[in-house]
Every structure is written in C-alpha cells, then in structure tokens.
Amino acid sequence: xxxxxxxxxxxxxxxxxxxxxxxxxxxxxxxxxxxxxxxxxxxxxxxxxxxxxxxxxxxxxxxxxxxxxxxxxxxxxxxxxxxxxxxxxxxxxxxxxxxxxxxxxxxxxxxxxxxxxxxxxxxxxxxxxxxxxxxxxxxxxxxxxxxxxxxxxxxxxxxxxxxxxxxxxxxxxxxxxxxxxxxxxxxxxxxxxxxxxxxxxxxxxxxxxxxxxxxxxxxxxxxxxxxxxxxxxxxxxxxxxxxxxxxxxxxxxxxxxxxxxxxxxxxxxxxxxxxxxxxxxxxxxxxxxxxxxxxxxxxxxxxxxxxxxxxxxxxxxxxxxxxxxxxxxxxxxxxxxxxx
DNA sequence: GAGTAATCCCGCCATC
DNA sequence: ACGATGGCGGGATTAC
Numbered sequence: 001x002x003x004x005x006x007x008x009x010x011x012x013x014x015x016x017x018x019x020x021x022x023x024x025x026x027x028x029x030x031x032x033x034x035x036x037x038x039x040x041x042x043x044x045x046x047x048x049x050x051x052x053x054x055x056x057x058x059x060x061x062x063x064x065x066x067x068x069x070x071x072x073x074x075x076x077x078x079x080x081x082x083x084x085x086x087x088x089x090x091x092x093x094x095x096x097x098x099x100x101x102x103x104x105x106x107x108x109x110x111x112x113x114x115x116x117x118x119x120x121x122x123x124x125x126x127x128x129x130x131x132x133x134x135x136x137x138x139x140x141x142x143x144x145x146x147x148x149x150x151x152x153x154x155x156x157x158x159x160x161x162x163x164x165x166x167x168x169x170x171x172x173x174x175x176x177x178x179x180x181x182x183x184x185x186x187x188x189x190x191x192x193x194x195x196x197x198x199x200x201x202x203x204x205x206x207x208x209x210x211x212x213x214x215x216x217x218x219x220x221x222x223x224x225x226x227x228x229x230x231x232x233x234x235x236x237x238x239x240x241x242x243x244x245x246x247x248x249x250x251x252x253x254x255x256x257x258x259x260x261x262x263x264x265x266x267x268x269x270x271x272x273x274x275x276x277x278x279x280x281x282x283x284x285x286x287x288x289x290x291x292x293x294x295x296x297x298x299x300x301x302x303x304x305x306x307x308x309x310x311x312x313x314x315x316x317x318x319x320x321x322x323x324x325x326x327x328x329x330x331x332x333x334x335x336x337x338x339x340x
Numbered sequence: 341g342a343g344t345a346a347t348c349c350c351g352c353c354a355t356c
Numbered sequence: 357a358c359g360a361t362g363g364c365g366g367g368a369t370t371a372c
Contacts (some may be wrong), residue, residue, distance in 0.1 A: 136348065258349055270348060270370080300363040306371065 016082025
C-alpha cells in the first residue's frame with residue numbers, strides 16, 4: 001500500500017460534457033481504493049453553478065462544488081463540453097488560469113484542450129486532443145504544437161489527452177505518476193481493462209500493424225522517418241538490440257535516435273522495445289504451448305526471470321498465471337465464465 | 341533480494 | 357538567428 005499523498009482531483013462539469021470521459025474520471029479517481037493506496041485521491045466534481053447540470057446522454061450531474069473548489073485542487077481536469085469548439089465558458093477559462101497560477105496540475109481530455117489553449121497554457125507546448133478536433137485546434141491556436149498522433153502527452157504540469165477510451169490511459173498514467181506502476185496496474189486490473197497503453201501509442205494505429213483510419217486527419221506520408229526502423233525492430237525482437245545498433249541502422253546518432261523516439265512514439269527506445277517484447281510474449285503465451293523459458297528467448301527478454309519481471313510489471317500477472325487464466329477464459333467448455 | 345557491470349537516456353553544449 | 361545534430365557526463369535503469 002502506497003503512502004504517498006496523491007492530493008485532490010477536481011473535474012469541471014459543463015453542459016453536455018460527454019459521460020464516457022466523466023465516468024472514467026469518476027472510476028479512476030473517485031473510487032477510494034484505500035487498499036491500494038492510502039490516502040487515495042480526494043475527488044470532487046465542480047460546476048460553475050452548483051446544483052444540477054445537464055451533462056451528456058440525458059444524464060444530470062448534481063454537485064455542491066463550484067469553481068472555487070476547482071482552483072484549489074492539486075489536479076484540475078477539463079474535458080469537452082457541449083460546444084467547447086466554438087464558445088468556451090469564460091469562468092472556466094479563468095478558473096483554469098487561476099488553478100495553474102496556484103501550481104495545480106492541469107489535465108485536459110478530448111476537446112478540453114481548447115479551454116487550456118484559450119487560457120494560453122498550451123502556448124509553445126506539445127499538446128494533443130481528439131484527432132477529429134486536432135486540425136481545428138492547430139488552426140485556431142497556432143502557438144500550440146498539436147500532435148494528434150498520440151493518446152496523451154505528459155508535459156509535466158500540463159497533460160493533454162485524446163478523447164474516448166484514451167481518457168482511461170491518461171488517467172492511469174496519472175495514477176502511475178502519483179502512486180507508482182503497481183497501483184496503476186492494479187486499478188487497470190480491477191476495471192478489467194488491458195494494460196494501460198503508453199502515451200506515445202498512435203490514436204489510429206495498432207503497433208506493428210498498418211494505419212487503419214482512412215479518415216485520419218494527419219498525413220501518414222510526412223515526417224515519420226523512424227517507421228522503417230520500428231518495423232524492423234518488431235521483426236527482430238528476438239535478437240539483442242542496443243540503442244547504438246538501432247541508431248546505426250537508422251543512420252542517426254544515438255542522441256538523435258532517442259530524441260526521434262521521444263517525438264514519434266512518446267517513449268524511449270528501450271521502454272518501447274520492452275513494451276513490444278512483453279506484447280510478443282503475451283501473444284506467444286496465448287497462442288502457443290512454448291515453455292516460458294522458450295518464450296523469454298523468443299521475445300528477446302533473455303532469461304525467464306527477466307521476462308517475469310517485465311511481464312508482471314506491465315500486465316499485472318505472472319506469465320504462467322496469465323496463460324492459465326487466458327486458457328480458462330477461452331476454453332470452449334467454460335466460455336463466458338467470469339473469473340474475477 | 342542484493343550486488344555487479346552494462347546500458348540507457350537526458351541535460352548541457354559545441355557544431356553543422 | 358534558428359533548428360537539428362550528436363558527443364559527453366553521469367544519475368537512473370536494466371541484466372544477470
């Protein structure tokens with residue numbers, strides 16, 4: 001049980017705020033999981049006018065907290081609202097500015113980035129939003145370095161996330177930062193979601209696969225000179241790969257490769273590599289009968305002990321447990337059985 | 341789980 | 357002046 005105090009998280013509710021992102025916030029921060037970390041977050045939902053606020057999908061939020069409680073928080077979260085693209089509540093912008101001035105960490109989800117941008121907090125920074133809104137954000141706020149190709153961006157005191165399910169990845173990232181990976185993974189497991197995805201993962205790309213989104217608003221041709229290297233790495237996970245070897249293959253210096261990795265994947269070479277190796281190991285555990293020992297070699301993790309270390313840290317289960325549970329769940333006789 | 345050697349990777353900075 | 361590059365130092369992380 002972690003003893004670090006994660007402080008308070010305040011969410012601004014506005015007319016028409018989408019309930020998925022709101023629900024994710026409530027689930028991750030609003031449920032006091034004191035068996036995992038004590039104290040847990042102090043969570044509050046804040047409205048410009050306390051009382052009833054019409055949120056999305058016909059639901060109504062009823063809260064006693066106003067924006068005064070918002071600016072006092074350690075972490076301030078802003079999501080989308082009904083017409084945030086066109087008109088953004090001035091009092092919300094003011095509250096965000098004030099919160100940031102007081103040292104709060106500011107988090108935006110989906111079109112909430114428009115509020116942060118309007119508050120001037122994103123000037124000169126890298127930020128992301130839902131890919132559908134990214135071109136508009138970039139056009140309206142030219143000083144913001146909009147990157148629509150990632151799930152979220154952690155810029156220290158300001159974090160921006162894409163919409164939808166990526167909100168979960170962002171929230172779990174925040175938990176990881178505040179309370180450590182073990183707590184974040186435990187929360188993910190309780191929510192029965194797969195391992196949290198790193199922020200650098202593309203909004204419309206499966207690692208190792210092809211881009212699927214034909215509606216993707218950003219050019220797939222431009223810029224990403226690292227793609228061939230990443231593909232090659234995915235094809236050679238089993239062999240030892242050092243940063244220098246990768247850099248040579250990409251005709252770059254070590255330092256430059258690390259920087260490129262940062263901008264393209266949001267991760268670093270080794271972290272990305274380990275994540276892919278664990279992914280590969282998981283596939284092999286699911287689809288083959290290879291021994292754990294063999295899978296460790298095959299996935300490039302070397303020794304079984306090393307596989308276990310990385311696998312447990314990112315998946316939350318040991319490799320053998322993972323295989324056992326996966327098999328139970330997918331065995332024909334027991335289809336549909338719940339194994340929580 | 342601790343101890344080690346190796347490697348990573350990020351700030352700093354001269355250079356292109 | 358400006359942005360990208362990449363060598364260096366060394367605390368952080370990884371491998372065994």
